[in-house]
Amino acid sequence: MQYETIRIDCSNIFDEDSFHNVFAATFGFPVFYGRNMDAWVDCMTSLDEPDDGMTTVTVEKGGIVVLQLDAIAQVRDRCRRAYDDLLECSAFVNWRRMQSGFKPILCLSFA
Template identity: 45%
Template sequence: MENYLMIVHVDGNQITDWPTFHSVFAEKFGFPSFYGGNMDAWIDCLSSLDDPAAEMTSIHVQPGQTLSLVIDNAQAFKRRCPDQFEALVECAAFVNWRIAVAGGTPLLGLAFSV
């Protein structure tokens, strides 16, 4: 399997509340039109990054590969929206736990850019 790194940047300055959190991620990752706009739906969509047939995202990685999710302006985002920031970290960890329990490789790597 060819090993490459996919990097997706999300600008934390675009997130000011829950609706903008979900709209920014839905647009960046191409969530489906029926996306529920909640963290359970966010987890479900990002848990399918390696399954294009699920049609939950427009961005995909190969099975066994990890997507590097870079949150730009992370410090300001964390200060402005602590609940959304915490949910991002916890839910990304849950996506990886869910995959690991099923015997797979973590799908998301988080990085924060000041």
């Protein structure tokens, strides 16, 4: 199984707006990215569908994207909502995929 590790520098996340800035820049979300968690879920669900054009980061079908969340404790302490949203929405991405007959795609790694 292929996996792609993407490092996220969480020290640059101070609020919900900066959360979306960091993820949009890291994953190359499209210009029409809605900068909310519904849009985040849509983009992250398509990580193995490069033709969807939702992200420039892709992995092969059945692959896993590991989010290496550097300094994640800072987000937890500074902006609990962004932290909670990240956890809940990552789980939702995987649940949504499994409900559609696909394998989970996200793995979170805390540093």
